[in-house]
Amino acid sequence: KTPPVILVASPKDKGETEASVVALSGVIEDEQGLEALEIWINDQPLKTQRMSEGLPPGEERVKRLEFQERVPLRKGENRIKITAVDSEGFFSEKVLTLRSVEKRRNVWAVVIGVNSYPNVRRLKYAVNDAMAFSNHLVEYNQIPRENVILLLEEEANLMRLRSALGVHLKNK
Numbered sequence: 330k331t332p333p334v335i336l337v338a339s340p341k342d343k344g345e346t347e348a349s350v351v352a353l354s355g356v357i358e359d360e361q362g363l364e365a366l367e368i369w370i371n372d373q374p375l376k377t378q379r380m381s382e383g384l385p386p387g388e389e390r391v392k393r394l395e396f397q398e399r400v401p402l403r404k405g406e407n408r409i410k411i412t413a414v415d416s417e418g419f420f421s422e423k424v425l426t427l428r429s430v431e432k433r434r435n436v437w438a439v440v441i442g443v444n445s446y447p448n449v450r451r452l453k454y455a456v457n458d459a460m461a462f463s464n465h466l467v468e469y470n471q472i473p474r475e476n477v478i479l480l481l482e483e484e485a486n487l488m489r490l491r492s493a494l495g496v497h498l499k500n501k
Contacts, residue, residue, distance in 0.1 A: 333359035333413035335423040342425045346402070351427065354397040359415040362390025369410040370400050381416070390416050402429040430471075437476045437501055438466055439493045441485045456481050476501075 337355040340346070357363060368376040376398055380391045400409060407427045414420040442459025444452040463479045466472045478493045 332419040332421040333357050333415050335411055335413050335421050345428045351400050353400045356395045357413045358393045362416040364416050365414040367412040404429050436472050437498050439478045442481045443485050
């Protein structure tokens with residue numbers, strides 16, 4: 330006597346996605362016949378399917394079941410659990426974890442740091458703050474480096490600002 334076998338075709342366990350919904354697909358097999366399939370997402374029931382409901386007496390039970398479900402994800406870690414029970418009460422469980430990450434491809438920034446202005450006392454931290462903020466956007470917020478324009482001191486002139494804001498960002 331062996332419990333049902335659960336094979337998951339997609340998604341890949343311990344994967345990462347930017348999608349808010351994934352397609353869960355696979356197959357369950359059991360020599361004795363399947364009784365039930367349950368799919369849970371983050372400890373909440375998503376689907377319950379009973380194979381013997383409405384089955385006439387003496388009718389052979391389903392031994393192979395292909396499944397395909399759309400699974401909604403929340404941001405961060407998600408736990409998908411699939412449970413299969415056979416006609417003799419043996420069960421199998423398959424747990425997948427999938428991380429949903431925020432989309433960052435459509436985020437752009439122009440970061441400006443100027444310490445030296447004419448007729449104004451020299452600032453101490455504007456350039457350092459701009460560099461730190463630019464690095465924070467790229468490293469912590471996962472914004473692609475090519476989406477962040479950093480203009481420091483003389484680079485932050487009217488022509489470069491117009492180019493960055495009016496041409497570069499406008500084209501994106």
